[in-house]
Structures are given as C-alpha cells and as structure tokens.
Amino acid sequence: MSQQRLQLTWYNKDKALIPTETGKYGYTWVDPADPRYCETHTLVYDEYVEGKQTQKSEEFEYSERADLEPQDDNLLILGESGDVLEALTRVPELAEKYVGKVKLIYIDPPFNTAQTFANYEDNLEHSVWLTMMRDRLLHLKKLLSEDGSIWVHLDDVEVHRMRLLMDEVFGAGNFVAEIYWQNTYSPKNNGSGVSIDSDVILIYRKSSSFEVNRLPRTSSMNSAYQNPDDDPAGSWANDNPHARHAAGKYQHPGVYGIQHPITGKMLYPSTSANWCYAQSTVLEIMQGWGDYVYGDNTPEEMAKRREIEPPGVQLRDDVHPLVLRNFNSSSVKRAQEIQDGGPWPVFWLTRDGKGAIRRKTYLSNVAGRIPQSIWPYSEVGHTDEAKKENQSLFPDETPFSTPKPERLLERIIHIGSNPGDIVLDCFAGSGTTAAVAQKMGRRWVTCELVEDTFNRFTKPRLEKVVSDSDPGGITRTKGQRVDATDEGLPEGLSADDAQKLTSLLNKAISESPDLKKSADIRAVKQMVKTRRSKDVVNWRGGGGFQVAHLSPACFDYDPQLGRVMLTAAATGQVLIESVAANLGFSLLHPDDDYVFDGRRGNSLLKVVEGVATVEIVHWLASQVRPGETIVLAATSVMDGVRQHLRKAVKGSRVVAVPDDVFPYSAGGER
Structure with a gap:
C-alpha cells in the first residue's frame, strides 16, 4: 500500500476563484479551465517616479546603509494579487526577470476575521480564503529563488489552516519557524477574556539553500567585551579555556599540564575537560609568555591526568606537558613584564598574573545574534507605533487599522535578504514592505488591489521615500547614549546602564540637599558620565520605481451561450499583448519595424484583428x-488558410482568437 501524505481539505478545493467585482475582495467559484481564471493579464506601464539622494550634513551621523546605492529597478502595480502574480510568472518578459529570482516574500494577507476595515474588506469565508491563498502561494513558490524564503503574517483565525496549507505547497521539511510578534504594549479587552497581544509570522524556505542573516549585537551584549591590556586585536571577553569531552578508550589529546609562566605551578583542565585548542596551537599561544617546549611525562603529570579522565581510560605517552625550557628568575621577569605592560596572549592569567589561565574571545570574531521566535515590541515596534508612522506621512487621512511598523519589516528583510536582492509583497496596503526594502537597498515588487488605497497611501508613501520626504520609521535612528568620561566607564557597565544609574541616583538624593552637594556623589556621577550622540541617518532618498496597472480582460465566458468571447477591450495593441502573453510569446518592440508581434524561440507571432487570408499568409511567409x-493569430480565419500556412512554412499554425486560445466550452460557474 502506497504511503499517503496528510492534506488539508476544504469545500470546493478543486475549483478556482475569480473576482466578483473589480477592485474589491469578493470572489466567485469557477471551473479551473474557465478563461476568466486562466487569462494572463499584461502590465500597462504608467509613469516612472524618481528621487534624488540628499547630501550629507554635519548635523547627523550616517550609517553604512545610508551609503548604499538607491535601487531604481522597482515595480508598483495596481491590480488584483492573483492576476499580478500570474503576470509575473507567465508573461515572458516578466517571468525571465522574476521567476526564481525573488529572495524574500513577505505577505500580510486579509486575516479573515469577519471584519470590514476602512481600506479593504476582510470577511472571506474559510474555504474561499484557503483557495485564494493556495493559488497565490503556488505562484509565489515559482517566484522564490532556491535560497529564498516566504514570510506570511497572520492572526489566530487562520494560522493553523495556513500552516497545513504551506506544508502542502512548500513541504513540511521547509518549515523554518513560527515567529510571535508582540503587537501591543498594553492588554486589550477581548470578548474571550484573554488579551491577544501577538500576531504570528510563518516562515518557509524554498530549499535547504536558505540561510539566515544574524541580527546585530546589542550594546549591552558588547559591554562584556573590554580591552584592559590594549590588545591591538580589539576588545575581548573572559572565556573558558576548557572544553568538555566524552570518555573514550584513550585519554583525550587535550589533557596535559601547562606550566604557569610566573608561579611555575602546573595547571590542568578540570575533570572530564581538555584544553580547547590543538596542542600545537596552545604551544604557539604560550610562547607569547616565554620559551615553552614539550616536557617529560613525569609520574606527577600522569597522576594529574588520571584525576581528570574517568576510570578505565588509557593514558597516552605521546602527549606531553608544555613547560618553560628554563624556568628561572629571568623567565619570570619576562612574563611579569608582559603581564604589566601587555598585550597579553590569547591565554591570559587572572589575579594580576598569579591566578589561573583564561581565554580571550575577541568581539571581532563573534557572530551576530541568532534570531529568536519571540519578537517583543521594544525591539521591532507595535501597532500604535505603525499608526503614528502613517499619521506623520498622512496627517489628514485615517490610518490603517492594522498597520505594521517599519522596524518589524526591517528585521524580516535583514534576516531574509541582502542589499540588491528582490523583495516581493502582493498585499501592499500602505506600502510598508516596499518602503523599508527601498530604505535597505533592496529591489522590490508590490501590488495593491484597491485603487483608493493605491492612490491615497501606497503610491504617495513610496514617492515620499524616494524623494527623502519620509524622516520617520527606520530613516533615522535616535542618537545612542555613549561614554563621556575621561577614563572610560567601569568594566562591564554599558552607557545605557550608566545613564540609568545616574537617573536612579538623582531620584535617590532628590530630597537630600547635603547629598546633592556631596563631592563623593559628584565623583560617582563623573565616573558614569554619558552623553547622547548625534542622530544616525540610515536613508537619504534616491532611486525610483515604475508604476503600472494590469491590462483589461480580453477574454470572457458566457455560461448561457457556453462560449468564450472577446471583450470590448480586446482591440489594437491590447489584443496583441494579451494574445502574446497567453500564448507565451515575448513581444517584439513595435518601433523596430518588425512585421511580427512576438517571438518564442524560432517561432514568430503575428496577431491579426480581422480575417486571416491567403494573401496575409503569402506576405508573412x-x-x-x-x-x-x-503562429498566425486572428479573430477570423478564412477557409483553407490553415492548410495554406502549413504548406507555405512547415511547422506553422493558425490560432483562431478566442476559440483556440481558450478552447473552453463546459463547466463555467458552479
């Protein structure tokens, strides 16, 4: 019996959906072969919006991101997401550019919460919602690069169904994580009696080639790294020189003694542990303290190893301790000079050179933070922050009910992509994804269904981004608290901690005039003195984007007549581009005086709005x-033309429009 895979099933899963009304969320079930579902729309290109990068000013500091080249190969589309994705995956010119090339997809689809928001409807039935999402996910999978990832933002209504759906489309083995974003900073009075304070973001990858970019380290994390010995390699942290090992038949090769360069005592790893580097590396490190060589395996040496290794482990004679060639007052003096003057070797000595061996871990060698699955609002913002960002951009407009803060998208885009990569969002809304992608040096594609939203929010916001008229969100970072002392902050104390200490100290002495005048209190404040640095600019405008909209439908189906028909829009260049797209031909530029309209390999397309005659065949041949x-596509075909074309140019054919483009005559609406 063949093994069967668990699948999510729903009403009309085998059917397709078409919009009931243009520009709104509302759908009608149809047969998957219905031309109203199958038709590939093309893009009609409108204006190109361009901005200039603002020059730097002494008023601000500037991050590395502010020097990235602004991207100008971006695309903003007005149109239904399903039709847009169909165009991106099937129109040859677009498919060549985007299929398998998108590094990161973030979508914030309608949550299906049975509510109607100000800027879009969100009341889709579960089965309709699942079909809508299934069809879009299949297109999105085609667009993803092999090392790409898709991030789907949801609330608690559909997340369990979406998880199964994404398992089905992307494969359960490509699930990466389920992120919980704390979207509010205060409890909400929900009808369930439980405050729902988070949304969920599902992450799936296209394949195992996907790699996560780590997050930047925080200042508090870095505060543990100091440089007390002026090491030219930079700040370092106190780390363990030992590593644990499991018991084997023979002693671990990293178990041996090291002679202390100042006290002369032999130092050993702890029980069931070993020195963390290969012995040749340790020898090289210790030679920074003096003339170290391999010593003899004395009875005392072997006895110490026996204490470290478990009973029954056979000790090794081929592993020797590390000792100073001549331990005497001269060697001690040399080591003490290194201890007093620095810099110290990677294996350094505690208690002013009299204590144990410890290891330096350099900040420059430490990777960033591994992303965690819980994202607090303190790190990535909350809904109210997002509303304020929108209000600052559109003070006279009503903000979206569920906007997303730029810091949230900043983290997602950072983790899943790199500068120059393509980021896609097919539910644009206010345009946050595209805005943040532009500010982070990524290319982007986004679309919005509702024309009012497109004109009032999406397009104006992105215009502000490229013209550097959007100072909010991630455009600037407030200046950080930094060290303002002469001698440096006390070890282990960050600038933020020092500021908190000063603030608490001021509160504690607020009722005591004597303490306020105290020299000791003033001295403490001087020891932890900080200042706020300049604001950091991360984005200076520039780049641009192409504005486009979907071409009108050229094909329709009348269930009563049982026939596919051309629409009133199917004429002229619109018809030519539609036929080319639906037959998979790349357009030939009309300005180049080509006789033909399109090409697919060695096949040439000619679209005739009217009757295909023998004379036209002779001319084309x-x-x-x-x-x-x-391939001769015509809205009417004279008898004998098909045979004549096949004889005139072998391998050629005639396509009757619309019947041969969509030979559909059964099914229709159900």
Whole structure:
C-alpha cells in the first residue's frame, strides 16, 4: 500500500476563484479551465517616479546603509494579487526577470476575521480564503529563488489552516519557524477574556539553500567585551579555556599540564575537560609568555591526568606537558613584564598574573545574534507605533487599522535578504514592505488591489521615500547614549546602564540637599558620565520605481451561450499583448519595424484583428528566415488558410482568437 501524505481539505478545493467585482475582495467559484481564471493579464506601464539622494550634513551621523546605492529597478502595480502574480510568472518578459529570482516574500494577507476595515474588506469565508491563498502561494513558490524564503503574517483565525496549507505547497521539511510578534504594549479587552497581544509570522524556505542573516549585537551584549591590556586585536571577553569531552578508550589529546609562566605551578583542565585548542596551537599561544617546549611525562603529570579522565581510560605517552625550557628568575621577569605592560596572549592569567589561565574571545570574531521566535515590541515596534508612522506621512487621512511598523519589516528583510536582492509583497496596503526594502537597498515588487488605497497611501508613501520626504520609521535612528568620561566607564557597565544609574541616583538624593552637594556623589556621577550622540541617518532618498496597472480582460465566458468571447477591450495593441502573453510569446518592440508581434524561440507571432487570408499568409511567409515558423493569430480565419500556412512554412499554425486560445466550452460557474 502506497504511503499517503496528510492534506488539508476544504469545500470546493478543486475549483478556482475569480473576482466578483473589480477592485474589491469578493470572489466567485469557477471551473479551473474557465478563461476568466486562466487569462494572463499584461502590465500597462504608467509613469516612472524618481528621487534624488540628499547630501550629507554635519548635523547627523550616517550609517553604512545610508551609503548604499538607491535601487531604481522597482515595480508598483495596481491590480488584483492573483492576476499580478500570474503576470509575473507567465508573461515572458516578466517571468525571465522574476521567476526564481525573488529572495524574500513577505505577505500580510486579509486575516479573515469577519471584519470590514476602512481600506479593504476582510470577511472571506474559510474555504474561499484557503483557495485564494493556495493559488497565490503556488505562484509565489515559482517566484522564490532556491535560497529564498516566504514570510506570511497572520492572526489566530487562520494560522493553523495556513500552516497545513504551506506544508502542502512548500513541504513540511521547509518549515523554518513560527515567529510571535508582540503587537501591543498594553492588554486589550477581548470578548474571550484573554488579551491577544501577538500576531504570528510563518516562515518557509524554498530549499535547504536558505540561510539566515544574524541580527546585530546589542550594546549591552558588547559591554562584556573590554580591552584592559590594549590588545591591538580589539576588545575581548573572559572565556573558558576548557572544553568538555566524552570518555573514550584513550585519554583525550587535550589533557596535559601547562606550566604557569610566573608561579611555575602546573595547571590542568578540570575533570572530564581538555584544553580547547590543538596542542600545537596552545604551544604557539604560550610562547607569547616565554620559551615553552614539550616536557617529560613525569609520574606527577600522569597522576594529574588520571584525576581528570574517568576510570578505565588509557593514558597516552605521546602527549606531553608544555613547560618553560628554563624556568628561572629571568623567565619570570619576562612574563611579569608582559603581564604589566601587555598585550597579553590569547591565554591570559587572572589575579594580576598569579591566578589561573583564561581565554580571550575577541568581539571581532563573534557572530551576530541568532534570531529568536519571540519578537517583543521594544525591539521591532507595535501597532500604535505603525499608526503614528502613517499619521506623520498622512496627517489628514485615517490610518490603517492594522498597520505594521517599519522596524518589524526591517528585521524580516535583514534576516531574509541582502542589499540588491528582490523583495516581493502582493498585499501592499500602505506600502510598508516596499518602503523599508527601498530604505535597505533592496529591489522590490508590490501590488495593491484597491485603487483608493493605491492612490491615497501606497503610491504617495513610496514617492515620499524616494524623494527623502519620509524622516520617520527606520530613516533615522535616535542618537545612542555613549561614554563621556575621561577614563572610560567601569568594566562591564554599558552607557545605557550608566545613564540609568545616574537617573536612579538623582531620584535617590532628590530630597537630600547635603547629598546633592556631596563631592563623593559628584565623583560617582563623573565616573558614569554619558552623553547622547548625534542622530544616525540610515536613508537619504534616491532611486525610483515604475508604476503600472494590469491590462483589461480580453477574454470572457458566457455560461448561457457556453462560449468564450472577446471583450470590448480586446482591440489594437491590447489584443496583441494579451494574445502574446497567453500564448507565451515575448513581444517584439513595435518601433523596430518588425512585421511580427512576438517571438518564442524560432517561432514568430503575428496577431491579426480581422480575417486571416491567403494573401496575409503569402506576405508573412516572405518575411521569415530558414528554420523559423509562424503562429498566425486572428479573430477570423478564412477557409483553407490553415492548410495554406502549413504548406507555405512547415511547422506553422493558425490560432483562431478566442476559440483556440481558450478552447473552453463546459463547466463555467458552479
């Protein structure tokens, strides 16, 4: 019996959806072969919006991101997400550019919460919602690069169903994580009696090639790194020189003694532990303290190893201790000079050179933070922060009910992509994803269904981004608290901690005039003195984006007549581009005086709005080169033309529009 995979099933899963009304969330079930579902729309390009990068000013500091080249190969589309994705995956010119090329997809789809928001409807039935999302996910999977990832933002209504759906589309083995974003800073009075304070973001990868970019380290994390010996390699932290090992038949090769360069005592790893580096590396490190060599395996040496290794482990004679060639007052003096003057070797000595061996871990060698699955609002913002960002951009407009803060998208885009990569969002809304992608040096594609939202929010916001008229969000970072002392802050105390200490100290002595005048209190404040640095600019404007909208439908189906028909829009260049897209032909530029309208390999397309005649066939046959074939698409075909074309140019064919483009005559609406 064949093994069966667990699948999510729902009403009308085998059917497709078409919009009931243009520009709104509302759908009608149809047969998957219905041309109203199958038709590939093309893009109609409108204006190109461009901005200039603002020059630097002494008023601010500037991050590395502020020097990235602003991206200008971006695309903003007005249109239904399903039709847009169909265009991106099937129109040859677009498919070549985007299929398998998108590094990161973030979508914040309608949550299906049975509510109607100000800027879009969100009341889709579960089965409709699942079909809508299934069809879009299949397109999105095609667009993802092999090392890409998709992030789906949800609330608690559909997340369990979406998880199964994404398992089905992307494979359960490509699940990466379920992120919980704390979207509010105060409890909400929900009807359930439990305050729902988080949204969920599901992450799936295209394949095992996906890699996570780590997050920057925080100042508090870095505060543990100091440089008391002026090491030219930079700040370092106190780390363990030992590593644990499991018991084997023979003694671990990292178990041996090291002679202390100042006291002369032999130092050993702890029980069931070993020195963390290969002995050759340890020898090289210790030679920074003096003339170390391999010593003899004395009875005392072997006895110490026996204490470290478990009973029954056979000790090794080929592993020797590390000792000073001549331990005497001269060697001690040399080591003491290194201890007093620095810099110290990677294996350094505690208690002013008289204590145990410890290891330096350099900050420059430490990777960033591993992303965690719980994202507090303190790190990535909350809904109210997002509303304020929108209000600052559109003070006279009503903000979205569930906007996303730029800091949230900043983290997602940082983890899942790099500068120059393509980021896609097919539910644009206020345009946060595209805005943040532009500010982070990524290319982007986004679309919005509702024309009012597109014109009032999405497009104006992105115009502000490229023109550097959007100072909010991640454009600037407030100046950080930094050390303002002469001698440096006390070891282990960050600038933020020092500021908190000063604030608490001021509160504690607020009722005591004598303490306020105390020289000791003033001395403490001087020891922890900080200041706020300049604001940091991360984005200076620049780049641009192409504005486009979907072409009108050229094909329709009348269930009563049982026929596919052309719409009133199916004429002229619109018809040519539609036929080319639906037959998979790349358009030939009309300005180049081509006789033909499109090309697919060695096949040339000619679209005739009218009757295909023998005379047209003769003319077209005279224009092709050896090895080329013709596809003649016409809205009417004279008898005998098909046979004549096949004889004139072998391998050629005639396509009757619309019948041969969509040979659909059964099914329709159900």
